[in-house]
Amino acid sequence: MTYREAIKLGESILQKADITDAKNDAWLLLAMACKIDRTYYYVHMDEELTTEQTREYQSVLKKRAERIPLQYITGEQEFMGLTFHVNNNVLIPRQDTETLVEEALKIIEPGMKVLDMCTGSGCIIISILKNTTDVTGYACDISKHAINVAKENAKINNVFVDFERSDLFEKINDKFDVIVSNPPYIRSEEIPHLMPEVARFEPMEALDGKEDGLDFYRRIVKDSKTHLNDNGILLFEIGYDQGTAVSDMLKYAGYCEVKVIKDLAGNDRVVMGRIEKR
Template sequence: MTDIRTILRTASHALGDRLEAELLLAHTLGVNRAWFFAHADDALPAPDETRFAEFVARRVKGEPVAYITGRRDFWSLPLEVTPATLIPRPETELLVELALARLPEGGRLLDLGTGSGAIALAIAKERPDATVHALDASEAALVVAQRNARSLGLRVSFFHGDWFAPVAGERYDIVVSNPPYIEDTDEHLSLGDLRFEPKGALSSGADGMDDIRRIVTAAPAHLYEQGWLLFEHGWNQGEASRACFDVNLWTSITTTPDLESRERVTGARRRSNP
């Protein structure tokens, strides 16, 4: 049997990433990464070493760590993820921050294309007074989101269907979305982790803007007066996103950059009826 220090060193070299090696070994053993500091000289039982080697081999082939472990943390929440859902990314936390800053007490919020439920569950955690609805066109993704809600003990109502269709007649103070926004022909869809993520949740037409345009067009009918629409988009889509808004229907049209100063979230406020 090989000691843990040596196993981690070998795996880190194969992956080119010490953190990924530690995450995979922690998943193999059911421990946290801090455990390794006290047990570096321990021998790893052969069955665990074999299982860990299988995980490393999957990662070397490109499979995302989150799909191998079945978990990704978002907004300090441990979330289950599967190949039916996008892997939540840190930059999406900006969308949560902006929504929380605009959500009135006892307000109503809708998350379009919820995937694993990351955005809706983060908001529900911070604002238990709010009514949070979330929907997705993928039944498989909704099953994951519902499991996450149950495991976290958070109250979110989930709906199955395409964009606003399942909530016809409903109105909200805020609608949020991290929609597909990659161009259909973007070469990155066949590279890296994106190869393994659901294509329908990633790409949207020749310019990546098809679903964003649909959301912006339909949103006024589902917002209270002065309600907000906020959505994430690509770093180079800020101008195109702002151009989607009819200034006769919307005000306060703004794009907020992420921590790397890339345009990331665009939002606007529904005007009051004349």
């Protein structure tokens, strides 16, 4: 089988498995399995794969056809122009979450302390630190496996983050100038109906926002004020239909300057509010 034939075979297998971007996934899996880039492919497309390459390519195609996310197979995902290691212990970083980082960067200044709650892969706090100077980064997650992935990503991207395994604020004693969070916010009953890559393979504890999807927002808002400095700011990623509910929570808790920010697709994506000087 030549490289050209391998791409066609992979595309056919993945199309039958209802993979949306079958051709692109087939190429990425071939590149990984054969350790080649596009330049090599175009020069050698009619050359035969080795037995080892064929075996490895068939193996990863089988995984993808089972709807295992491409990023869990390749082991990486790009976010904010940076590369992050991912596995099934963490959510795959998504472009929607870049809106949260971009809004945080607008208000973070040198000398500030920033906490990323429910950090997962660490993509939020690491991206913030890569785009700021003289900012101290902290992050927590209830999953020790997620914390291990986040620590690896901090090393990969050459930033220092103080990580803590904690059930939300349980083991957090400091105060911060900014708290950012992308907590679980999918309604429990909706999870089985998500695409198979998400419902079957991404970590349930990072998806499930309980009955109405708002459980973690309530818990974080309730305790956040005692962990923010004067004029401290809380920023959340939210689901597209949660803007009103989460902004009302912040207002009720005494936050001011509460606002909802849309993502590039025009959906509500971030809610933020400020604690007034006490």
